[in-house]
Amino acid sequence: MQRFLPLVIVLALFAVFLRMMTLEDRNPNEIKSVMIGKPVPEFTLPGLLRREAAITDEFFKSGQPVLVNFFASWCVPCRAEHEKLMQLANEHGATIVGVAYKDEPSAALGFLDELGNPYQRTAVDRDGRLAIDFGVTGVPETFVIDGDGNITYRHWGPIVGDGLEAKVLPAFEAAQ
Amino acid sequence: MSRFIAILIAMMMLAGAAFAVAVDEKPLDDPAKEAMARELMKDIRCLVCQNQSIEDSNADLARDLRQIVRERIAMGDSPDNVRAYLVDRYGDWVLLEPPVKPQTYLLWASPFLFLALVVIAVARRRKAGPPPPLSAEEEAELRRIMADEEARE
Numbered sequence: 612m613q614r615f616l617p618l619v620i621v622l623a624l625f626a627v628f629l630r631m632m633t634l635e636d637r638n639p640n641e642i643k644s645v646m647i648g649k650p651v652p653e654f655t656l657p658g659l660l661r662r663e664a665a666i667t668d669e670f671f672k673s674g675q676p677v678l679v680n681f682f683a684s685w686c687v688p689c690r691a692e693h694e695k696l697m698q699l700a701n702e703h704g705a706t707i708v709g710v711a712y713k714d715e716p717s718a719a720l721g722f723l724d725e726l727g728n729p730y731q732r733t734a735v736d737r738d739g740r741l742a743i744d745f746g747v748t749g750v751p752e753t754f755v756i757d758g759d760g761n762i763t764y765r766h767w768g769p770i771v772g773d774g775l776e777a778k779v780l781p782a783f784e785a786a787q
Numbered sequence: 788m789s790r791f792i793a794i795l796i797a798m799m800m801l802a803g804a805a806f807a808v809a810v811d812e813k814p815l816d817d818p819a820k821e822a823m824a825r826e827l828m829k830d831i832r833c834l835v836c837q838n839q840s841i842e843d844s845n846a847d848l849a850r851d852l853r854q855i856v857r858e859r860i861a862m863g864d865s866p867d868n869v870r871a872y873l874v875d876r877y878g879d880w881v882l883l884e885p886p887v888k889p890q891t892y893l894l895w896a897s898p899f900l901f902l903a904l905v906v907i908a909v910a911r912r913r914k915a916g917p918p919p920p921l922s923a924e925e926e927a928e929l930r931r932i933m934a935d936e937e938a939r940e
Binding site: 640642643644645646713738739740743744745746748749 | 834835837847848851852855874875876877878880
């Protein structure tokens, strides 16, 4: 028995590594968010749309769950997920706050004119400080905020494929 | 020929500029605080490139984080406060050196655990003592092989 021990150990390790490699939706570049369970950071940012008032963290304490989507006109994956955001707003009645990350407001407006506007409110984060307060590492990223203003879920990267049905919608429904 | 040398010199000068580009922002006025900020930047992971510190990364986010580090040091924050600020947003992963805490005890102890395993293995081998002496047949076989070798020479 003793002589087979090394073989057993190697096989066991092999099984573990194989399992890790083939785990679905495991992205080695993705860093776990430590913001889950924390309240939305305090902020005041100007709105992007014409004549839109400034938005603050007070907006998230309305009792209704809200999604926050960081996007930019220069971000290609944002373009890829845009259709899903439109679907979220139009078919599921979700309130989405769009944060234009490090973008020219005119360019961000052009992006929404071209692809449609899924956002109920928008904010201009010129220097990317709000994104850093949310622990964002790159656009796009989408957060689910519950009615008390606490972050309950973070979607890293674009919402594509079955990401909406499999992850974002369940998280959004759980926040109701 | 002289043109070639001129181009070569120009290229070398450009290479120098490439090295200098990573930390291109305005340093803090107080050299002691600037040194403190630069030292701290070496410990902060760039979240985009992940295996570089923000001190030598060109990523946009790294530049923003350098700016935050400088601002907070200028405001009188200690390096530990700045680290805590970043860990609050990005988790321990943002530190290039993992902190020592209950979740990382195993990580930090693992080199010593492996060393202990090696020591145990060596000790067990020692204890087993030298191999038993050869039996009569084995002696005979050995002598035969040695004789063969000599005959061949």
